[in-house]
Amino acid sequence: MKKLACLGLILGAGFVSGGCIDEPERRIDFACADREVFVNFVSPMMERRCGTLDCHGHDQRPMRLFGELGLRHPQELNQTGGDSTTARELDANYRSVCSIEPEKTTNVALDPGGQSVNKLYLVRKARGQERHKGGKVFDPFDDADRCVVGWLRSDNPRAIREACQAALNKLPDTVELPEAPAP
Amino acid sequence: MVRGKFVSRTTWLALAGLVMAAGWPACDYDPVIQEAIEDLPPEDPDGPSEFHRAGQSCVDCHSAYYGADPDLAIGGTVYEQQSNGSLDPVEGVFVTIFDSAGASQKACTNSAGNFFVRLEDWEDAKFPLAVQVGNRYMRSLIGRDRSCAGCHELATQTKVNIDPTVDPSTGQSRTSAGAILVERSTIPIEEQCGLNPASASSSTTTSTGSGMGGSGGMMGSGGSGGGS
Numbered sequence: 001m002k003k004l005a006c007l008g009l010i011l012g013a014g015f016v017s018g019g020c021i022d023e024p025e026r027r028i029d030f031a032c033a034d035r036e037v038f039v040n041f042v043s044p045m046m047e048r049r050c051g052t053l054d055c056h057g058h059d060q061r062p063m064r065l066f067g068e069l070g071l072r073h074p075q076e077l078n079q080t081g082g083d084s085t086t087a088r089e090l091d092a093n094y095r096s097v098c099s100i101e102p103e104k105t106t107n108v109a110l111d112p113g114g115q116s117v118n119k120l121y122l123v124r125k126a127r128g129q130e131r132h133k134g135g136k137v138f139d140p141f142d143d144a145d146r147c148v149v150g151w152l153r154s155d156n157p158r159a160i161r162e163a164c165q166a167a168l169n170k171l172p173d174t175v176e177l178p179e180a181p182a183p
Numbered sequence: 184m185v186r187g188k189f190v191s192r193t194t195w196l197a198l199a200g201l202v203m204a205a206g207w208p209a210c211d212y213d214p215v216i217q218e219a220i221e222d223l224p225p226e227d228p229d230g231p232s233e234f235h236r237a238g239q240s241c242v243d244c245h246s247a248y249y250g251a252d253p254d255l256a257i258g259g260t261v262y263e264q265q266s267n268g269s270l271d272p273v274e275g276v277f278v279t280i281f282d283s284a285g286a287s288q289k290a291c292t293n294s295a296g297n298f299f300v301r302l303e304d305w306e307d308a309k310f311p312l313a314v315q316v317g318n319r320y321m322r323s324l325i326g327r328d329r330s331c332a333g334c335h336e337l338a339t340q341t342k343v344n345i346d347p348t349v350d351p352s353t354g355q356s357r358t359s360a361g362a363i364l365v366e367r368s369t370i371p372i373e374e375q376c377g378l379n380p381a382s383a384s385s386s387t388t389t390s391t392g393s394g395m396g397g398s399g400g401m402m403g404s405g406g407s408g409g410g411s
Contacts, residue, residue, distance in 0.1 A: 054328035069323035072357035077348050079355045134326060172313045173322035
Protein backbone atom coordinates (compact mmCIF):
# COMPACT_ATOMS: atom_id res chain seq x y z
CA MET A 1 0.00 0.00 0.00
CA LYS A 2 2.72 2.38 1.06
CA LYS A 3 4.80 1.35 -1.85
CA LEU A 4 1.95 2.15 -4.20
CA ALA A 5 1.36 5.54 -2.69
CA CYS A 6 5.05 6.20 -3.03
CA LEU A 7 5.06 5.25 -6.70
CA GLY A 8 2.18 7.59 -7.40
CA LEU A 9 4.02 10.38 -5.68
CA ILE A 10 7.18 9.91 -7.64
CA LEU A 11 5.38 9.55 -10.91
CA GLY A 12 3.44 12.67 -10.15
CA ALA A 13 6.47 14.66 -9.15
CA GLY A 14 8.19 14.14 -12.45
CA PHE A 15 10.68 11.47 -11.47
CA VAL A 16 14.21 10.24 -11.23
CA SER A 17 14.92 12.22 -8.12
CA GLY A 18 12.97 11.77 -4.92
CA GLY A 19 12.10 8.64 -3.07
CA CYS A 20 9.82 7.53 -0.35
CA ILE A 21 10.55 9.58 2.71
CA ASP A 22 9.00 7.07 5.13
CA GLU A 23 10.95 4.10 3.93
CA PRO A 24 14.44 5.12 2.87
CA GLU A 25 15.70 1.56 2.88
CA ARG A 26 13.10 0.45 0.33
CA ARG A 27 13.56 3.44 -1.85
CA ILE A 28 12.74 2.93 -5.51
CA ASP A 29 13.07 5.54 -8.19
CA PHE A 30 11.01 5.44 -11.32
CA ALA A 31 11.57 7.48 -14.39
CA CYS A 32 9.42 8.21 -17.39
CA ALA A 33 10.07 10.27 -20.49
CA ASP A 34 9.52 14.03 -20.51
CA ARG A 35 6.24 15.17 -19.00
CA GLU A 36 5.92 18.38 -21.03
CA VAL A 37 6.45 16.58 -24.30
CA PHE A 38 3.83 14.02 -23.34
CA VAL A 39 1.29 16.62 -22.28
CA ASN A 40 1.81 18.90 -25.27
CA PHE A 41 2.25 16.43 -28.13
CA VAL A 42 1.64 12.81 -27.21
CA SER A 43 -1.48 13.00 -25.10
CA PRO A 44 -3.57 14.84 -27.74
CA MET A 45 -2.77 12.06 -30.21
CA MET A 46 -3.31 9.20 -27.76
CA GLU A 47 -6.56 10.69 -26.48
CA ARG A 48 -7.95 10.61 -30.01
CA ARG A 49 -6.47 7.35 -31.22
CA CYS A 50 -6.56 5.27 -28.02
CA GLY A 51 -8.85 7.12 -25.61
CA THR A 52 -12.20 6.83 -27.37
CA LEU A 53 -15.05 5.91 -25.03
CA ASP A 54 -15.23 2.40 -26.47
CA CYS A 55 -11.50 1.76 -25.92
CA HIS A 56 -9.16 3.26 -23.30
CA GLY A 57 -11.58 6.09 -22.50
CA HIS A 58 -13.35 3.81 -20.09
CA ASP A 59 -13.34 3.66 -16.29
CA GLN A 60 -12.78 -0.09 -16.27
CA ARG A 61 -9.99 -0.35 -18.83
CA PRO A 62 -6.27 -0.57 -18.15
CA MET A 63 -4.29 2.46 -19.33
CA ARG A 64 -7.32 4.64 -18.76
CA LEU A 65 -7.13 7.89 -20.69
CA PHE A 66 -9.14 11.06 -20.16
CA GLY A 67 -9.81 13.76 -22.70
CA GLU A 68 -12.00 16.29 -24.38
CA LEU A 69 -13.48 13.74 -26.83
CA GLY A 70 -13.60 10.82 -24.43
CA LEU A 71 -13.89 10.01 -20.75
CA ARG A 72 -13.78 12.97 -18.35
CA HIS A 73 -12.10 13.04 -14.94
CA PRO A 74 -14.44 11.87 -12.16
CA GLN A 75 -13.41 14.73 -9.87
CA GLU A 76 -14.30 17.41 -12.39
CA LEU A 77 -17.62 18.30 -13.99
CA ASN A 78 -16.74 18.24 -17.69
CA GLN A 79 -18.65 16.39 -20.38
CA THR A 80 -17.50 14.29 -23.31
CA GLY A 81 -17.26 16.55 -26.34
CA GLY A 82 -17.15 19.62 -24.06
CA ASP A 83 -14.23 21.70 -22.80
CA SER A 84 -10.58 20.96 -23.62
CA THR A 85 -8.64 18.29 -21.78
CA THR A 86 -7.74 19.67 -18.33
CA ALA A 87 -4.40 19.79 -16.50
CA ARG A 88 -5.64 17.14 -14.09
CA GLU A 89 -6.63 14.87 -16.95
CA LEU A 90 -3.26 15.31 -18.64
CA ASP A 91 -1.54 14.48 -15.39
CA ALA A 92 -3.67 11.36 -14.98
CA ASN A 93 -2.89 10.32 -18.57
CA TYR A 94 0.83 10.71 -17.95
CA ARG A 95 0.68 8.53 -14.85
CA SER A 96 -1.49 6.02 -16.59
CA VAL A 97 0.88 5.58 -19.52
CA CYS A 98 4.06 5.70 -17.39
CA SER A 99 2.84 3.17 -14.86
CA ILE A 100 1.96 0.33 -17.25
CA GLU A 101 5.42 -1.14 -16.74
CA PRO A 102 7.28 1.17 -14.36
CA GLU A 103 10.61 -0.66 -14.29
CA LYS A 104 10.88 -1.22 -18.02
CA THR A 105 9.70 2.32 -18.71
CA THR A 106 12.40 3.58 -16.35
CA ASN A 107 15.04 1.63 -18.24
CA VAL A 108 13.85 3.10 -21.51
CA ALA A 109 13.86 6.63 -20.08
CA LEU A 110 17.41 6.17 -18.78
CA ASP A 111 18.65 4.99 -22.16
CA PRO A 112 17.75 7.77 -24.60
CA GLY A 113 17.65 6.60 -28.19
CA GLY A 114 17.98 2.95 -27.12
CA GLN A 115 16.26 -0.08 -28.58
CA SER A 116 14.61 -1.34 -25.39
CA VAL A 117 11.58 0.78 -26.25
CA ASN A 118 10.55 -1.93 -28.69
CA LYS A 119 9.96 -4.29 -25.78
CA LEU A 120 7.41 -2.16 -23.96
CA TYR A 121 3.83 -3.42 -23.81
CA LEU A 122 2.67 0.05 -24.79
CA VAL A 123 4.55 -0.19 -28.07
CA ARG A 124 4.04 -3.89 -28.72
CA LYS A 125 0.31 -3.85 -28.06
CA ALA A 126 -0.30 -0.85 -30.28
CA ARG A 127 1.66 -2.60 -33.04
CA GLY A 128 -0.41 -5.73 -32.56
CA GLN A 129 2.71 -7.72 -31.59
CA GLU A 130 1.20 -8.56 -28.22
CA ARG A 131 -2.37 -9.64 -27.41
CA HIS A 132 -4.45 -6.47 -27.66
CA LYS A 133 -8.23 -6.25 -27.62
CA GLY A 134 -8.09 -3.36 -30.06
CA GLY A 135 -5.86 -5.34 -32.45
CA LYS A 136 -3.12 -3.63 -34.42
CA VAL A 137 -3.62 0.13 -34.30
CA PHE A 138 -0.17 1.46 -35.27
CA ASP A 139 2.27 0.21 -37.85
CA PRO A 140 5.92 0.33 -36.79
CA PHE A 141 7.33 3.72 -37.86
CA ASP A 142 4.01 5.22 -38.94
CA ASP A 143 3.33 8.74 -37.60
CA ALA A 144 1.44 7.65 -34.50
CA ASP A 145 4.04 5.01 -33.67
CA ARG A 146 6.89 7.52 -34.09
CA CYS A 147 5.02 9.97 -31.90
CA VAL A 148 4.82 7.55 -28.95
CA VAL A 149 8.14 5.77 -29.47
CA GLY A 150 9.99 9.05 -30.05
CA TRP A 151 8.68 10.39 -26.76
CA LEU A 152 9.46 7.22 -24.78
CA ARG A 153 13.07 7.18 -25.90
CA SER A 154 13.53 10.93 -25.54
CA ASP A 155 14.07 11.88 -29.17
CA ASN A 156 14.25 15.51 -30.21
CA PRO A 157 10.97 17.22 -29.20
CA ARG A 158 10.66 18.76 -32.67
CA ALA A 159 10.68 15.36 -34.32
CA ILE A 160 8.17 14.10 -31.79
CA ARG A 161 5.90 17.06 -32.37
CA GLU A 162 6.09 16.59 -36.11
CA ALA A 163 5.14 12.90 -35.87
CA CYS A 164 2.28 13.57 -33.44
CA GLN A 165 0.97 16.42 -35.60
CA ALA A 166 1.13 14.28 -38.74
CA ALA A 167 -0.84 11.53 -36.97
CA LEU A 168 -3.43 14.07 -35.84
CA ASN A 169 -3.76 15.52 -39.34
CA LYS A 170 -5.29 12.24 -40.51
CA LEU A 171 -8.17 12.52 -38.06
CA PRO A 172 -11.49 14.30 -38.55
CA ASP A 173 -10.77 16.65 -35.64
CA THR A 174 -8.55 19.70 -36.28
CA VAL A 175 -5.73 20.02 -33.77
CA GLU A 176 -2.78 22.42 -33.89
CA LEU A 177 -0.11 21.33 -31.42
CA PRO A 178 1.97 24.02 -29.67
CA GLU A 179 5.45 24.72 -31.00
CA ALA A 180 8.31 22.60 -29.74
CA PRO A 181 10.65 24.42 -27.36
CA ALA A 182 13.74 25.91 -29.00
CA PRO A 183 16.71 23.52 -28.75
CA MET B 184 -38.13 -51.21 -28.10
CA VAL B 185 -38.56 -48.84 -30.95
CA ARG B 186 -40.91 -46.86 -28.80
CA GLY B 187 -38.45 -46.76 -25.90
CA LYS B 188 -35.73 -45.48 -28.12
CA PHE B 189 -38.05 -42.80 -29.48
CA VAL B 190 -38.92 -41.61 -25.99
CA SER B 191 -35.36 -41.30 -24.89
CA ARG B 192 -34.53 -39.38 -28.02
CA THR B 193 -37.30 -36.85 -27.47
CA THR B 194 -36.37 -36.53 -23.82
CA TRP B 195 -32.83 -35.76 -24.83
CA LEU B 196 -34.04 -33.24 -27.38
CA ALA B 197 -36.35 -31.61 -24.86
CA LEU B 198 -33.53 -31.33 -22.38
CA ALA B 199 -31.25 -29.83 -24.96
CA GLY B 200 -34.04 -27.44 -25.88
CA LEU B 201 -34.45 -26.40 -22.26
CA VAL B 202 -30.77 -25.73 -21.86
CA MET B 203 -30.72 -23.66 -25.05
CA ALA B 204 -33.80 -21.71 -24.04
CA ALA B 205 -32.22 -20.92 -20.67
CA GLY B 206 -29.33 -19.36 -22.56
CA TRP B 207 -26.51 -21.73 -23.28
CA PRO B 208 -23.41 -20.32 -21.65
CA ALA B 209 -21.44 -20.05 -24.86
CA CYS B 210 -17.66 -20.01 -24.70
CA ASP B 211 -17.63 -16.36 -25.59
CA TYR B 212 -20.11 -15.35 -22.90
CA ASP B 213 -19.52 -11.64 -22.41
CA PRO B 214 -20.62 -10.33 -19.00
CA VAL B 215 -20.40 -6.70 -20.15
CA ILE B 216 -22.71 -7.10 -23.15
CA GLN B 217 -24.93 -9.51 -21.23
CA GLU B 218 -25.43 -6.99 -18.46
CA ALA B 219 -26.04 -4.17 -20.93
CA ILE B 220 -28.74 -6.25 -22.67
CA GLU B 221 -30.37 -7.26 -19.38
CA ASP B 222 -30.51 -3.61 -18.28
CA LEU B 223 -32.47 -2.57 -21.37
CA PRO B 224 -36.13 -1.59 -21.10
CA PRO B 225 -38.70 -4.16 -22.33
CA GLU B 226 -39.51 -4.56 -26.05
CA ASP B 227 -41.62 -1.85 -27.68
CA PRO B 228 -45.37 -2.60 -27.49
CA ASP B 229 -45.51 -3.08 -31.29
CA GLY B 230 -42.83 -5.75 -31.11
CA PRO B 231 -39.49 -5.90 -32.89
CA SER B 232 -39.13 -4.04 -36.18
CA GLU B 233 -36.69 -1.60 -37.76
CA PHE B 234 -38.39 1.12 -35.70
CA HIS B 235 -37.93 -0.51 -32.34
CA ARG B 236 -35.66 0.25 -29.39
CA ALA B 237 -34.71 3.73 -30.60
CA GLY B 238 -31.63 5.09 -28.84
CA GLN B 239 -30.50 1.66 -27.65
CA SER B 240 -27.34 -0.28 -28.54
CA CYS B 241 -28.63 -2.12 -31.63
CA VAL B 242 -25.58 -4.27 -32.25
CA ASP B 243 -25.40 -5.71 -28.72
CA CYS B 244 -28.40 -7.77 -29.87
CA HIS B 245 -28.04 -7.75 -33.67
CA SER B 246 -24.80 -9.74 -33.57
CA ALA B 247 -23.59 -13.29 -33.40
CA TYR B 248 -23.53 -12.89 -29.64
CA TYR B 249 -27.26 -12.43 -29.04
CA GLY B 250 -28.43 -13.54 -32.44
CA ALA B 251 -31.21 -11.05 -33.26
CA ASP B 252 -31.87 -11.12 -37.00
CA PRO B 253 -30.49 -9.37 -39.06
CA ASP B 254 -26.83 -9.12 -38.00
CA LEU B 255 -25.89 -5.45 -38.21
CA ALA B 256 -22.56 -3.82 -39.06
CA ILE B 257 -23.68 -0.49 -37.57
CA GLY B 258 -26.85 0.84 -35.99
CA GLY B 259 -28.09 3.95 -34.21
CA THR B 260 -30.69 6.66 -33.82
CA VAL B 261 -30.69 10.35 -34.76
CA TYR B 262 -32.61 13.09 -32.93
CA GLU B 263 -33.41 16.77 -32.98
CA GLN B 264 -33.64 18.64 -29.70
CA GLN B 265 -36.79 20.74 -29.27
CA SER B 266 -36.74 24.09 -27.49
CA ASN B 267 -38.29 22.48 -24.40
CA GLY B 268 -35.39 20.02 -24.34
CA SER B 269 -37.27 16.95 -25.54
CA LEU B 270 -35.81 14.75 -28.28
CA ASP B 271 -37.65 14.11 -31.55
CA PRO B 272 -36.54 11.37 -33.94
CA VAL B 273 -35.23 12.70 -37.25
CA GLU B 274 -36.48 10.87 -40.33
CA GLY B 275 -34.84 11.07 -43.74
CA VAL B 276 -31.26 12.13 -43.05
CA PHE B 277 -28.22 10.34 -44.44
CA VAL B 278 -25.73 8.84 -42.03
CA THR B 279 -22.37 8.24 -43.70
CA ILE B 280 -19.75 6.01 -42.14
CA PHE B 281 -16.14 6.04 -43.37
CA ASP B 282 -13.77 3.21 -42.59
CA SER B 283 -9.96 3.24 -42.38
CA ALA B 284 -9.51 1.46 -45.69
CA GLY B 285 -11.27 4.18 -47.69
CA ALA B 286 -14.68 2.47 -47.94
CA SER B 287 -17.90 4.11 -46.82
CA GLN B 288 -21.58 3.30 -46.39
CA LYS B 289 -24.64 5.52 -46.31
CA ALA B 290 -27.83 4.68 -44.44
CA CYS B 291 -31.06 6.64 -44.20
CA THR B 292 -32.90 7.23 -40.93
CA ASN B 293 -36.51 6.00 -40.66
CA SER B 294 -39.44 7.58 -38.81
CA ALA B 295 -38.07 6.38 -35.47
CA GLY B 296 -34.74 8.10 -36.24
CA ASN B 297 -33.21 4.62 -36.52
CA PHE B 298 -30.73 3.66 -39.21
CA PHE B 299 -28.60 0.61 -39.75
CA VAL B 300 -26.21 -1.11 -42.14
CA ARG B 301 -26.55 -4.88 -42.40
CA LEU B 302 -23.47 -6.93 -41.70
CA GLU B 303 -23.91 -8.75 -45.01
CA ASP B 304 -23.54 -5.38 -46.73
CA TRP B 305 -20.35 -4.48 -44.86
CA GLU B 306 -18.55 -7.48 -43.46
CA ASP B 307 -15.07 -6.06 -43.71
CA ALA B 308 -15.42 -2.54 -42.29
CA LYS B 309 -11.95 -1.54 -41.09
CA PHE B 310 -11.96 0.21 -37.75
CA PRO B 311 -11.54 2.94 -36.61
CA LEU B 312 -14.51 4.60 -38.32
CA ALA B 313 -15.44 8.23 -38.85
CA VAL B 314 -19.01 9.48 -39.07
CA GLN B 315 -21.11 12.19 -40.68
CA VAL B 316 -24.82 12.79 -40.11
CA GLY B 317 -26.38 15.33 -42.47
CA ASN B 318 -24.14 18.37 -42.09
CA ARG B 319 -22.65 17.33 -38.75
CA TYR B 320 -19.31 15.60 -38.44
CA MET B 321 -18.20 13.64 -35.44
CA ARG B 322 -14.77 14.93 -34.44
CA SER B 323 -13.76 11.73 -32.70
CA LEU B 324 -13.45 8.19 -34.04
CA ILE B 325 -15.24 4.94 -33.37
CA GLY B 326 -12.62 2.55 -32.04
CA ARG B 327 -14.63 -0.66 -31.96
CA ASP B 328 -18.27 -0.18 -30.95
CA ARG B 329 -20.76 -0.92 -33.74
CA SER B 330 -23.63 0.69 -31.84
CA CYS B 331 -23.70 4.47 -31.79
CA ALA B 332 -25.53 4.28 -28.47
CA GLY B 333 -22.48 2.67 -26.85
CA CYS B 334 -21.07 6.20 -26.59
CA HIS B 335 -24.23 8.23 -27.31
CA GLU B 336 -26.07 7.05 -24.22
CA LEU B 337 -29.34 8.77 -23.44
CA ALA B 338 -30.24 10.03 -19.98
CA THR B 339 -32.08 7.88 -17.46
CA GLN B 340 -33.37 8.98 -14.09
CA THR B 341 -30.88 6.68 -12.35
CA LYS B 342 -27.96 8.22 -14.20
CA VAL B 343 -29.17 11.75 -13.52
CA ASN B 344 -29.42 10.89 -9.82
CA ILE B 345 -25.91 9.53 -9.44
CA ASP B 346 -23.89 11.63 -11.89
CA PRO B 347 -24.02 15.44 -11.68
CA THR B 348 -22.56 15.79 -15.18
CA VAL B 349 -25.53 14.15 -16.95
CA ASP B 350 -27.62 16.50 -19.07
CA PRO B 351 -31.15 15.27 -18.32
CA SER B 352 -32.28 16.14 -21.82
CA THR B 353 -29.52 14.85 -24.12
CA GLY B 354 -27.74 12.44 -21.76
CA GLN B 355 -24.37 14.07 -22.41
CA SER B 356 -22.08 13.43 -19.42
CA ARG B 357 -18.52 12.59 -18.40
CA THR B 358 -18.96 9.16 -20.00
CA SER B 359 -21.47 9.81 -22.79
CA ALA B 360 -21.63 12.02 -25.86
CA GLY B 361 -25.43 12.15 -25.40
CA ALA B 362 -28.03 11.86 -28.14
CA ILE B 363 -26.86 12.20 -31.76
CA LEU B 364 -28.35 15.57 -32.67
CA VAL B 365 -28.98 17.38 -35.93
CA GLU B 366 -31.07 20.40 -36.85
CA ARG B 367 -33.56 19.42 -39.51
CA SER B 368 -33.87 22.91 -40.99
CA THR B 369 -30.13 23.13 -41.73
CA ILE B 370 -29.69 19.77 -43.47
CA PRO B 371 -28.74 20.36 -47.12
CA ILE B 372 -30.89 18.68 -49.75
CA GLU B 373 -28.19 16.21 -50.78
CA GLU B 374 -28.04 14.89 -47.24
CA GLN B 375 -31.79 14.25 -47.15
CA CYS B 376 -33.18 10.87 -48.11
CA GLY B 377 -36.22 8.62 -48.02
CA LEU B 378 -38.81 11.39 -47.89
CA ASN B 379 -37.70 12.77 -51.22
CA PRO B 380 -39.10 10.58 -54.02
CA ALA B 381 -36.13 11.47 -56.21
CA SER B 382 -33.64 9.78 -53.92
CA ALA B 383 -33.42 6.05 -53.54
CA SER B 384 -35.58 4.59 -50.82
CA SER B 385 -33.23 1.71 -50.21
CA SER B 386 -31.56 2.09 -46.88
CA THR B 387 -27.92 1.72 -47.78
CA THR B 388 -25.49 2.55 -50.52
CA THR B 389 -21.81 1.79 -50.71
CA SER B 390 -18.79 3.46 -52.10
CA THR B 391 -15.13 2.69 -52.00
CA GLY B 392 -12.10 4.85 -52.38
CA SER B 393 -13.39 8.20 -51.17
CA GLY B 394 -12.21 7.60 -47.63
CA MET B 395 -11.79 10.28 -45.03
CA GLY B 396 -8.82 12.55 -44.63
CA GLY B 397 -8.06 12.54 -48.35
CA SER B 398 -4.98 10.60 -49.29
CA GLY B 399 -4.41 7.00 -48.37
CA GLY B 400 -5.94 5.12 -45.51
CA MET B 401 -6.51 7.33 -42.51
CA MET B 402 -4.59 5.24 -40.05
CA GLY B 403 -2.16 2.80 -41.43
CA SER B 404 -3.40 -0.71 -41.41
CA GLY B 405 -6.48 0.02 -39.37
CA GLY B 406 -7.47 -1.84 -36.30
CA SER B 407 -9.32 -5.07 -36.01
CA GLY B 408 -12.00 -3.64 -33.71
CA GLY B 409 -15.65 -4.30 -33.92
CA GLY B 410 -18.22 -5.41 -31.41
CA SER B 411 -17.90 -8.95 -30.24
